[in-house]
Amino acid sequence: MPITITGFQTFDLRFPTSQQLDGSDAMNPDPDYSAAYVVLTTDSDELSGHGMTFTIGRGNEVCVTAIRSLAELLVGTRVDQLMADPVTLYRKITGDSQLRWIGPEKGAVHLAAAAVINAVWDLWARIQQKPLWQAVCDMTPDQIVSCIDFRYLTDALTPAAAVELLQPLATSKAKRIEQLQDSGYPSYTTSAGWLGYSDDDLTQKCADLKTRGWSHFKIKVGRDLDDDIRRCKILRREMGDDAFMMVDANQVWDVPQAIAWIRELAKFQPWFVEEPTSPDDILGHAAIAKAIAPIRVATGEMCHNRVMFKQFMQSGGMQVCQLDSCRLGGVNEVLAVMLLAAKFQIPVCPHAGGVGLCEYVQHLSIIDFVCVSGTLDGRITEYSDHLHEHVRHPVTMKSGRYMPPSDQGYSVEFTEAAINEFSYE
């Protein structure tokens, strides 16, 4: 029986994380992790599609408004017809001739597009009774490429070249899936490094995380250089010289300032430097990357679409691709960016944390390993310890690694208790 989308509900969920200074950094001192959440209802009692986009509090209402405008476009649509040629879904949601003016493909309307598009992917996976990652891994290279809108990409990557990239990996997927079922996908955590934490907190959290199996740690920097040096020293001391330390400036520097500041932190041997300047400044990132080499530049959590990623990769401004599952236009555009990264041989290390993001990205990293990159070398996916109790099927971690989820869909269905307690007026 074909399934038809018959309506939708939206929810403005906000978790008061600012009270504990979880998530505090130089640019975002007081986030309240939030989800603009949509449930697509269907003509089947058992089937619904769940999608969300992530924000840090105020502004979540704007995304909810945009989700309503976009979800409306799907009411009356049959899922099998929409997904027969999956780029149709992307174009329908991001290409509305009037709505595109308030983007295009950026800002609130694109964050909302992620929620709506991902809700369809969730529904589509549930119809097949598979977790999302498995439903995608079961696609052929041609089918995966047919998810992607190549508009504005063909100077860097054509559909034919994309199929060619995927083809050599198509016969060995089962082996990599087995590997992940056995030992999981590696993660790193920011749970220790928030700027709002005291030195004692930092020391204690480091010890705790090390015990639990992590070897990659991220620390927030950029507010005060002396503070940064002191906190980097603590992290290095606690974690040891073999641990991987990443520093994250959350966009606080101008280009010349970034170069000078990073040189001061170079002695702590950061594995990469994240978001040294404006997320829009492609040429600025390229200038910084050139000046601080061999230290690598990581960015992407605020990179708003595939056209921007294309340029970051073309220009040499991005050595680590931290795509965001909610900022890009859903699974379709994530696949586009993963293929660009494969083309430019840049590791994809998705952004996560917040709420719901870890649940989303576990699927994406599996897809990247199984279908697109074929390797775990230099790949590591962000993880944060917070708020997992509010989704029905939270991530399972083992020794600091994401274990492949077995529940159907895309894993961001919120519990009734969370909806009741955290719905925002």
Add this chain to the structure above:
Amino acid sequence: MPITITGFQTFDLRFPTSQQLDGSDAMNPDPDYSAAYVVLTTDSDELSGHGMTFTIGRGNEVCVTAIRSLAELLVGTRVDQLMADPVTLYRKITGDSQLRWIGPEKGAVHLAAAAVINAVWDLWARIQQKPLWQAVCDMTPDQIVSCIDFRYLTDALTPAAAVELLQPLATSKAKRIEQLQDSGYPSYTTSAGWLGYSDDDLTQKCADLKTRGWSHFKIKVGRDLDDDIRRCKILRREMGDDAFMMVDANQVWDVPQAIAWIRELAKFQPWFVEEPTSPDDILGHAAIAKAIAPIRVATGEMCHNRVMFKQFMQSGGMQVCQLDSCRLGGVNEVLAVMLLAAKFQIPVCPHAGGVGLCEYVQHLSIIDFVCVSGTLDGRITEYSDHLHEHVRHPVTMKSGRYMPPSDQGYSVEFTEAAINEFSYE
């Protein structure tokens, strides 16, 4: 008496322009020109601040929601304190620690920022009983520079360098104002060239506009090459070889396609080619510009902030700067882009048309000529014939030139009749 902002009202105004295919182009086939409109109320009965952002229909509700979230931040604020150091206004509205996540400085929240920031500038000019352009022209170079957020700009332009650019023009402002009072600011029009018009419409509208004094004409292209060639021929025939013809592709091409297509239209000697590809594709624009020289590339109406403009100018991807009064974060960010353009010696030719945009940009072009560029050479501001009857103080055109407005404020106060008739449910 200092004036305090005590509250605000918002309006979702939509004009059913899609019925006549006014405004139709290859990317936007059916726009309903719309304004997300805010009125800031004060503790004075006589004084209120009026601002709007422009959209093309669906999505206007998203901007209205965002305007409410931003305007709330101003309630209780004294205008003189806010404008004592005008960058404060910009940072307050664009830098909210939570709201910035849904931008930053892009998409719906930044379009909304334009409405709110411009409403304050309108109010500030009314308090001084001046039109906005005059209030800004009365500022010293230091005061103008103090409006600008230089974050992420200092690798291209520092505050000190900006003051140096303005200083030589400061003593001769009166002369240029007199020149404008006498003969106005040159405009061009797209009123003839919409894709939805028939060849007969095009011919007749050309004749009409020529009679009324225009010598610059823009035509929409990019849907079908043969159509484009036929329509360019008609335009050239009707307007003569001396007229300036601009072609506008509204983002429909990929980079290689843009280069090939423009070469086919080169024989009509376009004065510039507008929006050949994605508005986010800085490197793509630079590649196109290099390939089609000496034909120039114009872009900017969808360029979302000063960081993007900086890179377009640094990369050689933009030879004509078509900033948008509603897409940038209000007068503050427009001044930043004008100064960058002066630094890179790129003419500013603002985007207009739609509804309210002509009313806004007349002020901006005056400011650019009087304070920043000091020249009309190669400068020309867009104009379109539609919807002026809905604002209280519409533009005055003489022989195809904008005449400096004399009414107080920033000219986008809508009439009660328009609010009553075009408020959208």
